[in-house]
Amino acid sequence: MTTTLINTAAHSAGYANKLLLPHWAEIVKIIPEAEGVSTFHLKFTDPEVQSRYHFEPGQFNMLYIPGYGEAAISMSSDLETANGLLVHTIRHIGNVTKAANRLKVGDVVGIRGPFGTSWPLDAIEGMDVVIACGGIGLPPLRGAIYQIIRNREKYGKITLLYGARTPADLMYPSEYETWQKAGFDMQVTVDRGDDTWTGRVGVVPMWFYHFRVDPHKTAILTCGPEIMMRFVIYEALARRIPSDHIYISLERNMKCGQGACGHCQQGPYFICKDGPVFPFRALENIFNVEEY
Amino acid sequence: MTDKTLTIGSTVALPKPELDLLMADLRNNGFQTVGPHLQDESIVYKEIAGLKDLPRGITTEQTPASFRMIQTGKERYFDFIPGSQSWKQFLFPPSHLLFSAVKEGKWQLKENDEPAPHYALIGVRACELAAIGIQDKVFLRDDFSDPIYRHRREGLFILAVNCLDPDATCFCASMGTGPRHTGGFDLCLTELDDVFLVEVGSELGRSLLSARNFELPLAFVQNTANQAMERAAHSMVRSMDTSDLPGLLTGNLDAERWMEIGKRCLSCANCTQVCPTCFCWNATDQVDILGKATRRERLWDSCFNPNYSYVVGGNTRPNIRSRYRQWLTHKLGTWKDQFGVLGCVGCGRCITWCPAGIDLTEEVAAIRAEVLA
Numbered sequence: 133m134t135t136t137l138i139n140t141a142a143h144s145a146g147y148a149n150k151l152l153l154p155h156w157a158e159i160v161k162i163i164p165e166a167e168g169v170s171t172f173h174l175k176f177t178d179p180e181v182q183s184r185y186h187f188e189p190g191q192f193n194m195l196y197i198p199g200y201g202e203a204a205i206s207m208s209s210d211l212e213t214a215n216g217l218l219v220h221t222i223r224h225i226g227n228v229t230k231a232a233n234r235l236k237v238g239d240v241v242g243i244r245g246p247f248g249t250s251w252p253l254d255a256i257e258g259m260d261v262v263i264a265c266g267g268i269g270l271p272p273l274r275g276a277i278y279q280i281i282r283n284r285e286k287y288g289k290i291t292l293l294y295g296a297r298t299p300a301d302l303m304y305p306s307e308y309e310t311w312q313k314a315g316f317d318m319q320v321t322v323d324r325g326d327d328t329w330t331g332r333v334g335v336v337p338m339w340f341y342h343f344r345v346d347p348h349k350t351a352i353l354t355c356g357p358e359i360m361m362r363f364v365i366y367e368a369l370a371r372r373i374p375s376d377h378i379y380i381s382l383e384r385n386m387k388c389g390q391g392a393c394g395h396c397q398q399g400p401y402f403i404c405k406d407g408p409v410f411p412f413r414a415l416e417n418i419f420n421v422e423e424y
Numbered sequence: 425m426t427d428k429t430l431t432i433g434s435t436v437a438l439p440k441p442e443l444d445l446l447m448a449d450l451r452n453n454g455f456q457t458v459g460p461h462l463q464d465e466s467i468v469y470k471e472i473a474g475l476k477d478l479p480r481g482i483t484t485e486q487t488p489a490s491f492r493m494i495q496t497g498k499e500r501y502f503d504f505i506p507g508s509q510s511w512k513q514f515l516f517p518p519s520h521l522l523f524s525a526v527k528e529g530k531w532q533l534k535e536n537d538e539p540a541p542h543y544a545l546i547g548v549r550a551c552e553l554a555a556i557g558i559q560d561k562v563f564l565r566d567d568f569s570d571p572i573y574r575h576r577r578e579g580l581f582i583l584a585v586n587c588l589d590p591d592a593t594c595f596c597a598s599m600g601t602g603p604r605h606t607g608g609f610d611l612c613l614t615e616l617d618d619v620f621l622v623e624v625g626s627e628l629g630r631s632l633l634s635a636r637n638f639e640l641p642l643a644f645v646q647n648t649a650n651q652a653m654e655r656a657a658h659s660m661v662r663s664m665d666t667s668d669l670p671g672l673l674t675g676n677l678d679a680e681r682w683m684e685i686g687k688r689c690l691s692c693a694n695c696t697q698v699c700p701t702c703f704c705w706n707a708t709d710q711v712d713i714l715g716k717a718t719r720r721e722r723l724w725d726s727c728f729n730p731n732y733s734y735v736v737g738g739n740t741r742p743n744i745r746s747r748y749r750q751w752l753t754h755k756l757g758t759w760k761d762q763f764g765v766l767g768c769v770g771c772g773r774c775i776t777w778c779p780a781g782i783d784l785t786e787e788v789a790a791i792r793a794e795v796l797a
Contacts, residue, residue, distance in 0.1 A: 151571055152522050152707055152720065153535065198525045199711035199718045225736050240530055385734050387707055390568045394704030394725070395732060397754065399674070400761030405567075421677045423746035 152388065154196045154242025155181045157218060159235055165221060166301045169268065170233065171208065174218040177240065182216055188250030189275030190381060190409045194389050195220065195232070196242030203228040204386040204404070206272035207246065211279060218243065221271035221303065247389035249409045251276040252379055253283075256351040259377070260288040264364045266295045266336050269356030270303045272381055272408075276353065281314040288349060291317040295336040295360070298322055299329045337363035340371065347372040355381040362420070365412055378412040380419075398424060426640060430630045437641040438620045438633075440499065443613075444474040449632055450544040455581055458514060459546030460506065466491065467507035469514070472546065479504055486591035486772065488781035502547055502615050505591040508777050510700035511552055514543050515559065515576045520722045522707065527716045540575035547585045550602030551594075551771040553609060555700035556582075561763040562703045572722070581628065584609035588652045590660045593772030595785055598663035601769045603656045614649040621649050662772065664785045665792070669766060670757035672792055677749065681791045686745025688780045693726035695774035695782075696751065701767045704732070727751050752784060 161173035176182040187193075187207050194202045203226060209219035224233035235241065253276060261280065265273055280287055292311065296302045299322055312318050319339050321332040337360065350373050354364045361380055368378050384396035384403040391405030399418035401407060418424055430436070438446075447457050451473075459472045462479045472478065478501040485492040486505055496503060521536045548556075556577075563573035587594075587603035596602030605612045610629035614621040621641060624630045696702040706725035711718040725732060728747050733740040741747050759767035768784070775783045 150535065151722070153533065156531065156533075198527070198531050199709050199715050201707070201709050223736070242531075383735055384740065385732065387705075391565075392563075392568055392570060392703075393706065394727070395706075397750070397758070400758040402762070418677075423741045423743060424677060424750070 152202075152244065154194070154202075154244045156240045157243045159237050159239050159241065160217060162235075162237060165303055168225065168233075169221065169223045169301075169303070171219060171221045171271075172232070173214075174220065174241065174243065175216065176218075176243065185218075185246075187211075187246035189253070189279060190250035190272060191246040191248050192272075192386075192389075192404075192408065193218065193220070193243050193245030194247065194386070195222075195228070196244070197228055197231045197235075198242070200228045200231040202242075202244075202387065203232075204247075204389065205229075206381075206408075208271035208274045210275055212282070213278070221268070221274075223268045244389060247404055249407055251353055251381075251409055252411075253279050256353075256377075256379075257286045258288065259349050259351045260290070260346060262291045262293065262345065262350060262352045262368075264293040264336055264339075264352060264354040264356070264360075266356030266360040267297065267301065268303070269354075269360075269381075270294055272355050273353060274304065277311060277316075281311070281316075284314055289317065290315065291319060291339075291343070293319045293321070293336050293339045295321045295323070295334075295356075298324050299326050299331075335363070336360055337367045340364075340367035345371055345373065347374070350377065352378040354379070358383070365419075375413040375416055376411045380410055380412055380415065381408045382410065382415075383408065428638075428640065430624055430634050432624050432626065432630060434630075435621055435623045435641060435646065436633065436638040437645060438613075438622045438636060438638045440475070440501070440618075440620060442636045442638065443501075443620060444476075446611075446632055446636055447472075447474050447544075447546065449635060450581060453632075455542050455544035457544045457546055460502075460504070462493075465493075467493070467504055467509075469506075469509045469511065475501060478502070478547075483589065484591055486593045486776045488593065488775050488783050489778055490781075491776050499617065500615055502585045502613070503589060505587070505589070505594060506549060506552070506771075506773075508698045508773060510698065510771070510773065511545050511548060511556060512559065512700050512702075514541075514545065515556065515573050515580070516563070516570075516703065516705075516724075517572070517722075518724045520572055522720045522722055524717065524719045540572070540579065542579040542581075543576065544581035544583065546583045547613075548582050548609065549585060549587050549771075550605045551587075551596040551599070551769040552700055553582065553584055553605060554596075554599075554601035554769040555771065557608060558701045558763070558765055558767060558769065559703060561765065562701070582609045582611075582625075584612040584625070586612065586614045586649075586653055586656075588615070588656045590656055591772065591776075592661050593775040593783075594660055594770065595662040595664050595772060596770035597657045597660045599666065599766075599768060599770030603660075604653045614653065616645065616648060616652075619645070621645065662775075662783075662785055664768070664770060664788060666756075666766065668792065669788070670753075670760050672788070672795065673753045674757040676791060676795055677753065679791050679794055681787065681794050682745045682749045684790075685748050685782065685787055686743060688782055689728075689744050689748045690780055691728045691730075691744045691747055692779060693728040694777045694779065696726035696728060697724065698773040698777045699755075700771060700773070701755075701769065702726070706732075727754070752787065756784070756788065 157174040387393040391402035396403035563570040
């Protein structure tokens with residue numbers, strides 16, 4: 133298996149003459165997921181743009197709402213069942229995403245993308261995979277989950293560690309049964325249970341205390357709050373999983389998506405272009421530096 | 425009989441009034457001539473028509489947090505060291521309309537199809553041309569070419585000037601960018617008391633100069649100019665030791681000195697605004713009161729602005745010390761990973777225009793001393 137530190141192949145080369153010019157996409161469907169979170173199904177109004185558009189799980193779009201601006205939102209579509217729709221699960225917490233929450237089916241938003249690197253689904257073939265995510269960190273992995281299910285025989289044991297604040301904050305609960313049937317070991321945990329919750333209570337990295345991993349054949353895909361990822365990585369490294377088998381999706385302020393505007397820099401990287409998905413080895417010297 | 429045929433690389437003597445005619449020629453050829461001009465008790469770069477608009481008989485005295493102009497009474501037009509503005513504003517405008525959108529039923533986009541201006545830059549110093557070279561690497565990458573920059577850069581005429589009298593904040597010699605030009609210009613001036621020496625750098629430069637009434641310079645004149653340039657290089661009081669960069673900074677992100685700088689830095693962003701290579705930008709919507717029309721604009725941004733590193737849940741660099749560290753480790757460190765060169769040319773603007781007088785050459789030396797201690 134070969135591992136490249138930075139996946140540069142997935143850059144979007146388009147929009148050469150049109151800086152930040154979006155394509156319009158119409159909202160086809162809105163699915164409420166949890167308090168303050170909903171999933172938008174979008175379709176480009178220009179069929180030619182729609183047919184040209186291709187993405188890989190882990191990449192993101194810049195979603196533009198006229199008058200408000202843009203926000204970087206990960207793709208949460210399953211590549212093959214979305215029927216050409218863009219699927220974005222959005223937490224309505226910022227200026228742009230709150231404005232998105234006021235939109236209705238039939239309204240349009242601007243889309244630029246796809247941008248960034250994707251989950252290394254080829255590179256981790258033959259390995260056990262631990263998908264460790266928290267809160268709104270599951271949607272960026274949803275596309276990868278369905279790709280793994282579709283090619284289930286190519287991977288070893290799959291464990292999905294997912295944590296949310298409360299049972300009501302869990303994303304896509306109706307799909308867990310499908311994932312379990314595909315042989316995923318589903319380990320769902322919440323910070324605070326409710327009257328009906330019989331599952332695990334605690335944080336995602338604690339899972340490592342209870343289960344054994346084979347460090348030579350385990351890959352980690354992690355996405356979620358940075359503090360959660362920090363401890364997932366800490367536990368994984370402590371179990372001798374090599375840093376180039378730990379993949380992490382970073383979040384930074386993004387304005388352009390093309391490594392041009394400078395905002396998302398961390399060390400030598402433009403997170404929007406060189407990331408958001410990195411092998412942890414590429415971040416070893418900078419990830420734990422305070423405020424870097 | 426003398427042969428007055430010009431080739432690229434030729435150097436001729438041009439009487440000063442001829443520069444006026446050369447600038448007129450540039451304007452007749454569709455160029456907008458922009459250059460240094462006395463305004464607002466400073467020297468700014470703006471549209472100029474000819475010699476009369478240049479800061480004649482003015483020299484400068486720049487030290488950390490201080491910029492002074494002094495009248496010399498000399499017939500010299502480029503005797504100063506530039507002010508806070510750099511040519512960056514012409515290639516990478518501080519604000520630029522990207523598109524507008526109007527809601528008529530559904531949203532309609534209208535691209536900004538205003539043609540890019542053709543600028544002739546009058547009086548580009550060696551450090552400034554090096555800065556343009558760095559921004560070329562930033563804006564004209566293989567995988568991303570900035571259309572606004574590209575169109576302006578492609579049509580650019582550069583009339584360069586060799587610096588003969590560096591100020592105390594200059595350190596271009598140690599950065600290897602000046603004070604003498606080595607290429608990349610259309611024409612390059614060296615100003616003596618009574619005449620300009622002009623070197624031809626491009627076909628267009630050659631063609632424009634051919635139409636002027638120039639002289640072939642005597643060895644003595646060329647010698648005088650060469651000696652003045654030598655003197656300039658050796659008279660620089662500031663320097664930056666780049667031998668251990670970028671590792672010195674990128675390998676010492678936990679140095680105590682960052683904490684100390686954080687106490688003096690005001691996070692005012694002056695250094696990034698005057699820097700001729702800083703390239704960060706933001707995009708914002710200027711929306712009408714009804715929410716039915718919006719203008720999406722690109723604006724200069726700065727890593728010192730609190731919003732710069734905002735993500736949901738807060739700012740990833742809440743403390744000033746980490747913003748300064750980001751600026752300096754980028755400029756003199758990770759810039760090299762990204763673009764193959766350091767992001768500093770030694771123009772000294774960030775030293776002159778820092779209200780706290782923070783001097784990056786001193787900070788780098790202090791970090792080095794701390795690490796070696």
